[in-house]
Amino acid sequence: MIEWMQKHRKYLVITIWISSIAFIVAGGIGWGQFNLSTSLFGDTVIKVGNIKISSQEFEQAYNNTYQTYAQALGGNIDPDEAKKMGLDKMAKQLATQILINQALVRNFALDLGLRVEDSEVIDEITKTDAFQNNGHFDEAIYKATLKENNYRPVDFEKNIREMLLLQKMTNLFPDTITPLELDAVSSAFKLQDKIELSILDADTLQPKITDSELKAYWEKNKDKYKTPSQYEVQYRFVDASTQNVSPKEAQSYYNENKSLYINDKGELESFEKIKTKVQKDIQLHKALSVATKEYLDLKKSNATEISKTITEGSNQYPPEIMQELQKSKTGQTLKPLEYKNGYIILKLISKKEPEIKTFEQAKIQAILDFTQTKKMELLKLEAQNKLSSFKGKDIGFVNVNFKGKIQGLDEKEVSTLIKEIFINQKKSNFVIINNKAILYRIKEQNFNNPIKDNSTMVAMTTNLKTQYLQKVLIDYLRQKYTIQRYQD
Structure with a gap:
């Protein structure tokens, strides 16, 4: 996936002109992952033509880009692993290029006389679904959503204005294709x-x-042949099935947490139908409470506990628990981890690192x-x-x-x-x-392979033409406007 992102970086830079409102309304800003100190030139980190890009704008672009990459890799990426992969550097480079490209286009749009009226900004915000209440714009929801995402209305409205300006510029591109262009793209699929x-x-x-060949092969590759890591641990296990739950308790828990029992159709399941699941949920909840107390006790205890040796790759425990052990230091007690039908608490007594096999x-x-x-x-x-x-x-x-x-x-x-x-x-x-x-x-x-869906070919040809025109425009604007960077 990393290779894919690197390979398609230019494509992303060319096509990502317009900042999506989706990051804001979905709570996807993720502030604080990257920070720029104020430069000698004030809050400006990049200047393109007459447009200045602030550290706050850069941080927003960086975090949005970082999250896009992280989602492409499956979501919750461990920070240390992300750093090893160079995800932060890739996000910084791409965010910089996107901001520069946007600023180049905005400079050109302003030089062409394009402007965005206040009424257009208002119209764009008031028609956004995330700010609606019963089909009407709700100012309270609007302000609350921005506040939840650490976004001031003035900054958000500035972004919307810039987005609309970029859209106006994009709309200047021709939305038609010639028969020759369509035939050129279609030919690859007719072949x-x-x-x-x-x-x-x-x-x-x-x-x-x-x-002798085998020994030479082993000498060259012996780092591949290591003994597995071994962990000596003390442990305690809290079985959720031992936790008692009264019928009254179950009914009360269901009434207070009905949102947890909505099926795929969006319907609330009846208590009678899912009371077994409700009981198990309560038992797990109680088990976690007990396990938390056991964790605190094991953490400070010097008494001899039940101990065992866990070998890497032995499938004694699921990968999630093994990963936590790998990251742990000797003497560290792991917080309760869900295991089978309950929670396990592990205290790492000693760790035997892998050794190269003879x-x-x-x-x-x-x-x-x-x-x-x-x-x-x-x-x-x-x-x-x-x-x-x-x-x-x-x-x-x-x-x-x-x-x-x-x-x-x-x-x-x-x-x-x-x-x-x-x-x-x-x-x-x-x-x-x-x-x-x-x-x-x-x-x-x-070239006799029939094209079944000509509309797809038309859409693909139009998209390729737009990408090409965008690239040509960006290349031209890089020569037209001066780009100054005040931060590396």
Whole structure:
């Protein structure tokens, strides 16, 4: 995913012109993740033409960009892991480029005489769904939403004005395409190749491995062969099923937490239907309360407790608990962690770090790994030798959106093969996919693949044209306006 984001950074910079209100109304600002000290030039961190970008504007753009990247990686990213991945640097670079691009376009828009009236700003805000109450704009909701996100109305309205100015500039781009432009984009999807292919399987190969080769392989890769970490811990477990819950308690809990029992259709489940779930929820809640007391007691206790050794990779505990142990220091007591039907409290007594295995200890796994490496080397060599003269199976015509089956390949392997065929310019080639080498030859090529949905082609062509025009404009404006950065 990181590679994808890096590869598509230019695309993002070109297309992300307009700051979305969604970040604000969804509570997505995330203030405080990045801070810029005031520069020698006051609060201005970047100046583009006549437009100054403040540290507050930069922080907002940075945090929005950071969150966008984090969401692309699945959401809750550990700060230390994010730093190792360089997520903060990537977000800073992209946020800077986005702000500069926006400022370039705003300079040009103002030079062209484009302006945004107060009435347009008011109209944009009052029609935003997040600020509505029974179909009407509610000023109290508006102010409360901004306050929750540490946003002053004057700053928000300034952003809306700038967004509308960028929209006006975007609207100047032509929204029509020529038949030639449509045909040029469609041709890539009309193209189809008649293919013959042959599949070689690495599992049929039996490489010979000498002891000296194996030892040399282990020497080169011995960091891969380590003993697992071991953790000596004291522990206590609180079983939720032992917690008593009275019928009255369950009914009261249900009445006070009805929002927790709404089904996928948005309907409230009746108490009778889900009282077992309500009881389990209360038991877990009580178990956590008990576990918290046990945590405080274990944390300060020097008494001999029940202890055990946990080995990394043994599946004794789920990954979430193992991750917490990895981050812990000797003597540290972990706060209650949900485990099975209850909570567990762990106190780390000692930790044995991984050690490189001896050759004899690593030999069995090293044989398996080295054999696989040798197989892939032999597979590639065999594919190269057979490429010019192989006799393959004719699978007929394929196109870039081919969804058919190919004997000997699963769905993902077919998708990868088709992608390689249409990216590569060679008439014949081979592709290594998993343990297979797939040799293919293009026997015939034409542009007769029918386009089923022409509206999609029109939308794609329009989008590509807009992206191209945006890039050309940005390149021109970078020459027209001076860009000064007061912060690295």
